[in-house]
Amino acid sequence: MDPATAARRSLEGLALGDAFGERWFPLFRPPRQAYAEIRARRTPPEPFWHWTDDTAMALGILRVLDRHGEIRRTELARAFAHGHRADAARGYGRGMHALLPRLLQEPDRWPESARELFDGEGSLGNGAAMRVAPLGAWFHADLDRVADQAVRSxxxxxxxxxxxxxxVAVAVAAALSARHELTLDAVAARTPDGAVREGLARAAALPFATEPWKAADALGSGGRVRADDTVPFALWSAARHPADLVSALWTTAEGFGDVDTTCAITGGVVACRTGVEGVPAVWLDRREALPGAGGRA
Known part of the structure; x- marks a missing residue:
């Protein structure tokens, strides 16, 4: 599969997971009702499922890849900033609301601007992970390049x-999914040392028979909006259902937490292998269209 086609498949799944996951926030239904509907596998009834900043930023990555065939960081900074200016109400986090207007004015100063966030520590949030699966799909033939380009993004x-x-973990998982080789051990082996890798090791040791809410309790499901509290559970869900996008998304939603982001990660990874062909037509019709495509993929 050529890089652009593989990346677009991943993007379709990411956007679907993002829009589907967004349905379960209190804005749309109380938590107790939401959880009951998820357990009952009841399709959200709203006629329009809008995607969030997860998809908006993934689109920025894909635009740079389409234009240059690789990540060029100043160009990516500019793409992210323009996406934010076009629609800042997509659910961007506090750090991005602070950073992206600055990058709009000075995109070449991304190194200093990114380092200055959160009292000079930089962001350890899940934003870089939520948007990156299409990049992993694009470079899936070369896992070393996947990791390098993920770092740059x-x-x-x-x-x-x-x-x-x-x-890095999500991009590698997406690439392995596209190759039909996804395992949590393989992802962990290519993830840099630290809390994310440790979480992936715990996820790899967690039986797939574990109930999703218990897995979320053990691994975290994005409630702390940190990469190490988000990525292991989302990838556990993806590895649990590597060839079934719908089941993967229901499993991820059952973990609650930052549901649009965890479902975006899971959807982007699993769709590298499956596309969205097995998804109910009503889901695809309700999901907000992506640029250059209708509601259905």
């Missing part, structure tokens, strides 16, 4: 090593 906004490690 992450450090534009996430200077903290854990934020970068989360992006």
């Amino acid at each position: 992450a450090e534009v906004t996430h200077a903290h090593p854990e934020g970068i490690a989360g992006a």
